[in-house]
Amino acid sequence: MKGYVYYSEKESVRNKAFIDDLTNESRKLGIELNLLVEDEQPDSDADFILFRDRNSERAALYDAAGFRLFNRAEVNRIANDKLRTFELATLLGVPVVPTRKIRSIDEINTYPCVLKTVDGHGGNEVFLCTSALDAASFFNDFHDRKLIVQPFIESGARDVRVFMIGKEVIGAVKRTGNGSFKSNYTLGGSVEKYILSSWQEKDAMTIAKAIKSDYVGIDFLLLPDGRWMLNEIEDPVGARSFYDTCDVAIAGKLIGYIKEKISGE
Template identity: 50%
Template sequence: MKGYIYYDEEDAVRNHWFIDELIKEGFAKQLDVELLTGDADLPNDAKFVIYRGRDFGKSRQFESDGVIVINRSEVNRIANDKLQTCELAAILGIPSIPTRRLNSSLDVREYPVIIKTADGHGGADVHLCTTEAEVDEVVAHYADRQLLIQPYIEHGSSDVRLYMIGNEVVGAVKRTGVGTFKANVALGGTAERFVPPSPLRKFAVRIAKALKSDYIGVDFIQNKDNVWLLNELEDPVGARSLYETSEVNVAREFMQHICRKIEKTL
């Protein structure tokens, strides 16, 4: 069966190793998979697309073309909108970081606060503000973006990410920031293997089932009262930290999941 892995061109360069692994594991399962990047049209022979971008409109277009999209467009829409993520958590009864829209510094009730873009990823658009002037500066910088405000929660510059393939937790890591409150490995943080407690596993499974997702990351932080709070969802989620801290072959597990999903549609 013919399928494609979609990446934005810049992301495809950074993730070439994982792309090659997916193609290799797909071949072993009689799936003919090729890379598709940028604005390239979806070929007529496509039966499925592993969508590794963040453009909800593009993933929805692929679905309208009649192919199986992995993850489906609704996963992409919710995971790449932090306010939508928090609203989903509320519906599912999962504790999360209190989040609301920010228009100006007049919306800030107490400092310090975290200001972030609704559609950001990788930690680049997350700012810790301690004064009104700092908030005004962030608001001016992101004049064309939706901003969100969250209380600053002391969490030791660390968070945990659970990796979900289908409804199964296939691994988890604890990420710790270096010289920053952000725990993102892409910003220089470190990752170590983490064994998630039962409540976190149940939360992550509940989210995956509600989203009908194929492969996502579910991020939590723990506050000073040891309460776990959902922070963000990641789609597309990377695999580097999991490969470095475990024996899980993410590409193999992911392609096995895709095979099972395709078989159910035949």
């Protein structure tokens, strides 16, 4: 069996340790796994492509060419569009942060609110606005992007990222922000292992089943009253926080899942 793991050039350097893990685990299962970067083309006889980029158009090209993608292009498209994520969760009956598209600050009814680019990730294009002046600054910085607005939800800068492989919950981590309302680990937040309740597992599994994902992270805000609300779906999902808190070899689980899926098709 032969496959590829696709990254942008920049992310291939940043994720070298994970790529090495994937390669080693593939070798154990008799799989030849090669790195595919930017405009490099896979061999036509490849059994699969593990797609680790936020480029649904490129993923769609591989889909159309007949390659088996993990995740497929439609998962990438939904996960990297926060408005589509909100619409999906609403249809599924999963609690979700209210989200709407916005074109001008005149459409903001109350402050504080949270403004985001529709396709941003890592918390870098998210801004808490307490006034029209704050909002105007955000609009100025991202005037050429699609934007959404959400109410500010008090969560104590805490959220939970659930890691899913297929329909199985592999584990979860609780992230807490450090001096910010953002909880992202890469922005300096702290992480700890989190044990999901049965109803929380059900919410995560409902989403993964609906989008037919192979490997995603699903982020929920933790509310003070014990409830939670879906915030984002991450594809590709980074596993640094998982490696630091959980004892599951996620690269091995993922490669084993891919082999099982390919062998059964």
